[in-house]
Amino acid sequence: RKEVEQDPGPFNVPEGATVAFNCTYSNSASQSFFWYRQDCRKEPKLLMSVYSSGNEDGRFTAQLNRASQYISLLIRDSKLSDSATYLCVANPQYNFNKFYFGSGTKLNVKP
Amino acid sequence: DAGVTQSPTHLIKTRGQHVTLRCSPISGHKSVSWYQQVLGQGPQFIFQYYEKEERGRGNFPDRFSARQFPNYSSELNVNALLLGDSALYLCASSSTGGNQPQHFGDGTRLSIL
Numbered sequence: 001r002k003e004v005e006q007d008p009g010p011f012n013v014p015e016g017a018t019v020a021f022n023c024t025y026s027n028s029a030s031q032s033f034f035w036y037r038q039d040c041r042k043e044p045k046l047l048m049s050v051y052s053s054g055n056e057d058g059r060f061t062a063q064l065n066r067a068s069q070y071i072s073l074l075i076r077d078s079k080l081s082d083s084a085t086y087l088c089v090a091n092p093q094y095n096f097n098k099f100y101f102g103s104g105t106k107l108n109v110k111p
Numbered sequence: 112d113a114g115v116t117q118s119p120t121h122l123i124k125t126r127g128q129h130v131t132l133r134c135s136p137i138s139g140h141k142s143v144s145w146y147q148q149v150l151g152q153g154p155q156f157i158f159q160y161y162e163k164e165e166r167g168r169g170n171f172p173d174r175f176s177a178r179q180f181p182n183y184s185s186e187l188n189v190n191a192l193l194l195g196d197s198a199l200y201l202c203a204s205s206s207t208g209g210n211q212p213q214h215f216g217d218g219t220r221l222s223i224l
Binding site: 004031032034042043044045046049087091093098099100101102103104 | 144146151152153154155156159167169201203210212213214215216217218
């Protein structure tokens, strides 16, 4: 079983729509979680950290559910520029960065 | 401030050769990690170094090795290259290598013929 699993998509949504992605992780000891965005043939870029209390950054909201071992990302008012692959990350160790990445969820925002 | 820089950008090698990839972390960051990303997959963890010591290793064969220098830059070495080593190799840095997010370089795209 993979450490982190994501629905590969693609999610095809119109501009202005709200879209949500979920991601499950298998290691209950995972300590920290992140969402990265990756454009085609580019490096992953940090979108946001995911805190236990949930966090919001503009149109983006991330939630963590430790009981069910999943994290979510909600994007409101989608823009064309949001089209990318969104990578979910779990770090099972407190003392070093052994990030486990999901395979990514592809989002296409259409005019 | 400069971000994470990697060199070279692209590289073409043949089977059996070896390769050295280089990475300079963000100024002030002491931790460097290496990842391999094949098409359609997320990055896979190879190594992490912090303060010149290996802190973690992923499920990669001994053909893969790395080191970190006193200035916190790092090299990834791969010997006896196989076709399956063709991938994007990403370097990421963070300040202390604990729970902080990592910041990635542009990567080195390695093609094995």
